[in-house]
Amino acid sequence: xxxxxxxxxxxxxxxxxxxxxxxxxxxxxxxxxxxxxxxxxxxxxxxxxxxxxxxxxxxxxxxxxxxxxxxxxxxxxxxxxxxxxxxxxxxxxxxxxxxxxxxxxxxxxxxxxxxxxxxxxxxxxxxxxxxxxxxxxxxxxxxxxxxxxxxxxxxxxxxxxxxxxxxxxxxxxxxxxxxxxxxxxxxxxxxxxxxxxxxxxxxxxxxxxxxxxxxxxxxxxxxxxxxxxxxxxxxxxxxxxxxxxxxxxxxxxxxxxxxxxxxxxxxxxxxxxxxxxxxxxxxxxxxxxxxxxxxxxxxxxxxxxxxxxxxxxxxxxxxxxxxxxxxxxxxxxxx
Amino acid sequence: xxxxxxxxxxxxxxxxxxxxxxxxxxxxxxxxxxxxxxxxxxxxxxxxxxxxxxxxxxxxxxxxxxxxxxxxxxxxxxxxxxxxxxxxxxxxxxxxxxxxxxxxxxxxxxxxxxxxxxxxxxxxxxxxxxxxxxxxxxxxxxxxxxxxxxxxxxxxxxxxxxxxxxxxxxxxxxxxxxxxxxxxxxxxxxxxxxxxxxxxxxxxxxxxxxxxxxxxxxxxxxxxxxxxxxxxxxxxxxxxxxxxxxxxxxxxxxxxxxxxxxxxxxxxxxxxxxxxxxxxxxxxxxxxxxxxxxxxxxxxxxxxxxxxxxxxxxxxxxxxxxxxxxxxxxxxxxx
DNA sequence: ATCTATCTTTGAAACGATTCACGATGAACG
DNA sequence: CGTTCATCGTGAATCGTTTCAAAGATAGAT
Numbered sequence: 010x011x012x013x014x015x016x017x018x019x020x021x022x023x024x025x026x027x028x029x030x031x032x033x034x035x036x037x038x039x040x041x042x043x044x045x046x047x048x049x050x051x052x053x054x055x056x057x058x059x060x061x062x063x064x065x066x067x068x069x070x071x072x073x074x075x076x077x078x079x080x081x082x083x084x085x086x087x088x089x090x091x092x093x094x095x096x097x098x099x100x101x102x103x104x105x106x107x108x109x110x111x112x113x114x115x116x117x118x119x120x121x122x123x124x125x126x127x128x129x130x131x132x133x134x135x136x137x138x139x140x141x142x143x144x145x146x147x148x149x150x151x152x153x154x155x156x157x158x159x160x161x162x163x164x165x166x167x168x169x170x171x172x173x174x175x176x177x178x179x180x181x182x183x184x185x186x187x188x189x190x191x192x193x194x195x196x197x198x199x200x201x202x203x204x205x206x207x208x209x210x211x212x213x214x215x216x217x218x219x220x221x222x223x224x225x226x227x228x229x230x231x232x233x234x235x236x237x238x239x240x241x242x243x244x245x246x247x248x249x250x251x252x253x254x255x256x257x258x259x260x261x262x263x264x265x266x267x268x269x270x271x272x273x274x275x276x277x278x279x280x281x282x283x284x285x286x287x288x289x290x291x292x293x294x295x296x297x298x299x300x301x302x303x304x305x306x307x308x309x310x311x312x313x314x315x316x317x318x319x320x321x322x323x324x325x326x327x328x329x330x331x332x333x334x335x336x337x338x339x340x341x342x343x344x
Numbered sequence: 345x346x347x348x349x350x351x352x353x354x355x356x357x358x359x360x361x362x363x364x365x366x367x368x369x370x371x372x373x374x375x376x377x378x379x380x381x382x383x384x385x386x387x388x389x390x391x392x393x394x395x396x397x398x399x400x401x402x403x404x405x406x407x408x409x410x411x412x413x414x415x416x417x418x419x420x421x422x423x424x425x426x427x428x429x430x431x432x433x434x435x436x437x438x439x440x441x442x443x444x445x446x447x448x449x450x451x452x453x454x455x456x457x458x459x460x461x462x463x464x465x466x467x468x469x470x471x472x473x474x475x476x477x478x479x480x481x482x483x484x485x486x487x488x489x490x491x492x493x494x495x496x497x498x499x500x501x502x503x504x505x506x507x508x509x510x511x512x513x514x515x516x517x518x519x520x521x522x523x524x525x526x527x528x529x530x531x532x533x534x535x536x537x538x539x540x541x542x543x544x545x546x547x548x549x550x551x552x553x554x555x556x557x558x559x560x561x562x563x564x565x566x567x568x569x570x571x572x573x574x575x576x577x578x579x580x581x582x583x584x585x586x587x588x589x590x591x592x593x594x595x596x597x598x599x600x601x602x603x604x605x606x607x608x609x610x611x612x613x614x615x616x617x618x619x620x621x622x623x624x625x626x627x628x629x630x631x632x633x634x635x636x637x638x639x640x641x642x643x644x645x646x647x648x649x650x651x652x653x654x655x656x657x658x659x660x661x662x663x664x665x666x667x668x669x670x671x672x673x674x675x676x677x678x679x
Numbered sequence: 680a681t682c683t684a685t686c687t688t689t690g691a692a693a694c695g696a697t698t699c700a701c702g703a704t705g706a707a708c709g
Numbered sequence: 710c711g712t713t714c715a716t717c718g719t720g721a722a723t724c725g726t727t728t729c730a731a732a733g734a735t736a737g738a739t
């Protein structure tokens with residue numbers, strides 16, 4: 010059915026080797042031979058079989074990227090940064106989203122290994138580092154995204170979430186809030202845990218500040234709305250006067266619950282701050298204060314590190330890149 | 345370097361054929377042989393080489409999906425629907441975004457063809473149907489997403505954008521608006537053109553209603569903001585009293601310009617309606633009226649159609665599935 | 680003891696592009 | 710005219726998995 014080099018070679022009256030050379034090193038072939046082969050290719054509608062190419066080459070020209078949630082604009086921005094850097098080297102990004110599910114995460118890792126990817130970018134959900142070690146021991150470079158390896162054994166590109174979390178809460182405290190709620194979860198997600206840790210530290214700095222944790226089962230708008238409704242339905246004296254959400258999606262959900270489905274005022278009754286500073290943050294019901302992360306740059310840098318590690322082979326030295334988060338103040342915390 | 349079936353076979357003292365059988369048809373192999381082979385696989389850290397598999401099989405186990413813009417939540421929802429349906433058959437989605445660039449669109453098509461994908465899902469930017477015909481003639485099923493082929497020669501899953509556009513404008517007119525502006529572009533994007541067409545028809549239904557077109561160069565929040573600023577900066581008597589945006593991202597941008605960066609009221613001074621009803625629509629500064637499309641279902645159905653076409657081979661009959669858009673009224677059009 | 684029927688296992692032949700050591704051709708030069 | 714060198718082109722071997730006809734093994738039946 011499919012046309013192969015062999016048939017192209019026959020049609021152009023040359024050998025298969027020459028067809029391959031036309032495809033890969035045209036300068037090594039006489040001009041009119043090139044023309045003849047190209048004509049045959051066009052005529053027959055020949056399309057290179059990538060599987061055969063890869064089989065011979067030993068590895069593919071793609072890089073696997075496993076993210077926690079594609080619906081989070083933060084991650085699509087990371088993906089685009091990665092894609093841009095990969096394209097510079099003629100590579101492709103294979104995107105998988107784990108939805109914070111360890112099984113899916115592992116399934117994607119397996120898939121990527123079978124595909125013989127050039128490397129894997131991952132924001133690992135669980136602390137399944139052994140699985141990553143194993144991948145690396147098989148020659149697959151691994152770079153952690155938005156997360157650092159506890160023992161620095163992996164290269165990583167991250168933003169200090171503890172600092173970011175502290176920034177958020179410190180800002181709330183400085184604007185006079187005292188009873189703070191942290192909305193986020195599950196705590197198995199490292200980013201969530203770190204932001205909470207930062208929040209705790211910042212809260213502890215000022216006497217009289219309390220930090221309550223409202224655990225959610227995920228980090229979507231829907232889960233944020235549920236958490237917001239729970240808070241809204243409390244007696245006023247039990248409500249916090251400020252909420253720090255583990256990401257902007259949650260914050261948007263909380264906003265919906267407090268304002269649209271309830272009648273609380275933000276920041277009048279409750280101040281609100283999110284995390285990531287996605288595009289929608291500044292266009293939400295009440296423009297959202299947030300902690301900004303350089304998403305595109307994170308993706309770009311991660312691929313850069315990966316390619317370097319792939320080039321250097323086994324004598325790589327894991328490298329940790331860390332960006333700093335940045336506080337963006339908008340109305341939701343009462344500018 | 346990499347471990348192959350051959351080495352596994354040697355380690356387990358069986359033939360390569362048996363190893364393959366253990367991998368693919370374990371029930372055909374004696375239990376203790378299975379155990380022995382599995383042990384060898386584990387011991388050696390064998391990972392199947394997908395390229396070799398595909399080469400033999402003739403095609404890959406993935407489906408290509410080319411979308412206009414990954415940053416648009418509408419498309420990520422479509423992608424998830426597609427992924428879910430594909431997973432049911434053990435398949436994978438390869439996601440490419442064309443960014444409304446014909447070259448990128450073509451590059452992804454080429455890539456997918458080289459990968460011998462099972463089929464291609466595409467919301468084609470240009471009317472480059474010949475390219476798609478060519479792909480199909482090579483045996484690659486093609487299903488159009490969010491768009492219909494003019495001559496019904498391709499299967500497609502779409503929502504009637506003309507009806508949706510008319511719905512939006514009719515709603516604006518019914519709430520008393522007369523000077524309507526359509527914000528969107530470029531008109532080479534079929535969805536944009538169709539929604540505008542619908543808007544035109546609806547405007548023509550009522551005497552005294554004018555429809556002005558504010559063309560944008562893309563459909564992002566940023567471009568929406570630019571268009572919004574242009575409108576905001578006009579003399580009040582030249583401003584429209586309602587704006588219909590080709591999608592919600594644009595509408596969010598327009599909102600930013602009118603309210604946050606300007607001091608116009610929505611819907612007081614200008615009513616605003618978007619398209620897609622993405623999650624953020626109901627949480628924007630002013631909750632956004634919109635035209636809802638069943639994004640997840642579109643993706644799911646498209647893969648379903650594709651797999652059917654792939655099964656039936658050449659005696660497929662192109663099938664057009666069309667969903668109906670739905671008006672969602674919120675505050676931005678003054679409930 | 681022989682024959683069938685049923686299970687298991689085998690091993691060589693694909694799949695299609697790339698590589699590379701080697702010829703072949705012809706031009707340039709002494 | 711003979712030698713050297715560069716340029717082009719060749720085709721068999723290779724990558725790793727799957728397939729499938731055929732061989733081998735085992736047990737039950739006669």
